[in-house]
Amino acid sequence: MFLLTEEQRTQMLSNGAARTRGEHTDPYPVLKLYTPDGDLSWVLSELDVDGDLAYGLIDVGTGFPELGLGRVNTN
Template sequence: MTFLTEQQRTQMLANGAARARGEALDPLPVVKLYTLDAGLVWLLTELDADGDRAYGLCDAGTGFPELGDVSLAALEAVRGPQGQPIAADPHFRPRQTLSAYAAEALRDGQISD
C-alpha cells in the first residue's frame, strides 16, 4: 500500500504475526494516517499477512474513536470533503503505546496526537 514505507510495512507485519500467534502485545503505533481536509485519524500498529487489513485506533471524527480493523485498500479510495486523499504523517513519532492512546482518545473523544 502506498501509505506505508517498507520499514513500517515490515514492522506492522511482524506485529500482526505476533498477535496471530496469540502473543499479548501493546505496541507503539507504527504509522499515523489522516485526512488533509477532515478530522479523520488512524494510528495503526499491525498488518495481517494479506497486506491489507490493518489494526489500530480509528477516529472517524464522530467523538467515538475505537480500536479495530481497517482495509488499507479501502482507505486509498477515501477522499475528504475537498477531494483530498488520506496521507501518512511523516513527522509522527509515537509517545506511548496503542492502549494509552486509546484510553486518551476515549476520554477526550478524539485522537489528539
C-alpha cells in the same frame, strides 16, 4: 499510491504475526493516516498476513475513537 514505507510495513506485519501467534503484545503505533481536510484519523500498529487489513485506533471525527480494522490497499 503507497501509504506506508517498506520499514513500516515490515514492522506492522511483525506486530500482526505476534498477535496471530497469540502473544500478548501492546505494540506502539507505527503509522498515522489522516485526511487533512477532515476529521478522519487512523493510528495503526498491525497488518494482517495478507498485508492489506490493518489494526489500530480509528477516529472518524465523532469524538468516540475505537479500536478496529481497516483496509489500506489503494489498488
